Amino acid sequence: MSNDKIGFIGTGNMGSALLRAAARAVDPSRILISNRTLGKSQALAAEVGAVVSDNAEIAAECKMIFLGVKPQMMAEMLKAIAPVLEKREDGFILVSMAAGVTIDRIRTMAGSPYPVIRIMPNLAASVGESMTQYSVSDNVPDDGMALFLDVIRFAGVCDELPEYLIDVGCAVSGCGPAFAFVFIEALADGGVECGLPRDRAMKYAAQTLCGAAKLVLGSGKHPGELKDMVCNPGGSTIVGIHALESRGFRAAAMDAITEAYQKTVKLGETPSKFH
Numbered sequence: 001m002s003n004d005k006i007g008f009i010g011t012g013n014m015g016s017a018l019l020r021a022a023a024r025a026v027d028p029s030r031i032l033i034s035n036r037t038l039g040k041s042q043a044l045a046a047e048v049g050a051v052v053s054d055n056a057e058i059a060a061e062c063k064m065i066f067l068g069v070k071p072q073m074m075a076e077m078l079k080a081i082a083p084v085l086e087k088r089e090d091g092f093i094l095v096s097m098a099a100g101v102t103i104d105r106i107r108t109m110a111g112s113p114y115p116v117i118r119i120m121p122n123l124a125a126s127v128g129e130s131m132t133q134y135s136v137s138d139n140v141p142d143d144g145m146a147l148f149l150d151v152i153r154f155a156g157v158c159d160e161l162p163e164y165l166i167d168v169g170c171a172v173s174g175c176g177p178a179f180a181f182v183f184i185e186a187l188a189d190g191g192v193e194c195g196l197p198r199d200r201a202m203k204y205a206a207q208t209l210c211g212a213a214k215l216v217l218g219s220g221k222h223p224g225e226l227k228d229m230v231c232n233p234g235g236s237t238i239v240g241i242h243a244l245e246s247r248g249f250r251a252a253a254m255d256a257i258t259e260a261y262q263k264t265v266k267l268g269e270t271p272s273k274f275h
């Protein structure tokens with residue numbers, strides 16, 4: 001069994017979701033975590049049994065370092081730990097989850113062409129249901145890949161993707177949970193409008209999306225075919241489909257992806273005032 005230490009720098013929404021999955025996969029006492037606001041990393045460490053640390057210690061000691069800060073904060077954070085990384089004589093791997101930030105840019109900001117795994121997970125990692133794409137620099141060793149796949153094995157489904165497609169992956173499955181949350185909330189609101197108690201409406205809507213997704217993944221059927229199976233002639237479901245189509249639901253969903261994609265590409269290029 002490996003005793004390599006795993007580090008998490010930046011344990012906000014996404015970093016903490018991956019941390020929770022990692023803490024199920026490896027002995028949490030091997031996991032060092034660091035966050036700008038100390039209280040957040042202290043609470044998380046207490047929850048999962050990980051060790052509170054700081055950026056410099058993680059940079060010096062961890063074999064695999066998950067970078068969980070926002071894209072706009074990456075340069076400043078990496079600049080501060082670059083001298084520590086430079087002194088290391090053993091191998092280590094940087095794992096970036098930053099939307100829009102290329103492997104080349106991570107290496108430039110870190111000061112050397114270190115091995116980098118660029119990942120695009122989503123928030124459902126905390127419940128083992130993330131869709132995570134990843135791209136790998138050419139110098140990640142086999143044992144490093146094995147360690148990575150071991151650490152994130154409880155995060156959900158993983159898929160290696162050429163790096164030029166990872167921003168599209170981000171729009172679909174990185175941003176996608178938010179689009180699904182809005183849809184769930186809207187379905188529940190409709191139920192409440194028609195008289196369902198709020199808690200039941202929310203549970204019914206969420207479980208329905210969960211079941212529909214499992215059907216698409218498990219049946220191998222096209223979603224259009226499954227939709228046809230639910231729509232009886234002259235029935236209520238086809239009336240609901242008509243309402244969605246007449247209000248541009250499908251085009252709105254496609255626009256959500258293309259606009260999120262365009263923004264993701266820009267995130268990696270431009271500094272932002274939103275820190």
Ligand SMILES: NC(=O)c1ccc[n+]([C@@H]2O[C@H](COP(=O)([O-])OP(=O)(O)OC[C@H]3O[C@@H](n4cnc5c(N)ncnc54)[C@H](OP(=O)(O)O)[C@@H]3O)[C@@H](O)[C@H]2O)c1
Pocket residue numbers: 009010011012013014015034035036037040055068069070071073076077097098099120121122123174175
């Ligand atoms: N949210 C998602 O659904 C999602 C999905 C896919 C990928 N991502 C990527 O995940 C990354 C994090 O996003 P997020 O949504 O988790 O943002 P977030 O909740 O704001 O988390 C960022 C964390 O980084 C910490 N931080 C900032 N500067 C730091 C530093 N120098 N050293 C240590 N910690 C520092 C922040 O600390 P404070 O507590 O002080 O703010 C905060 O907890 C981004 O690169 C994003 O592109 C997010």
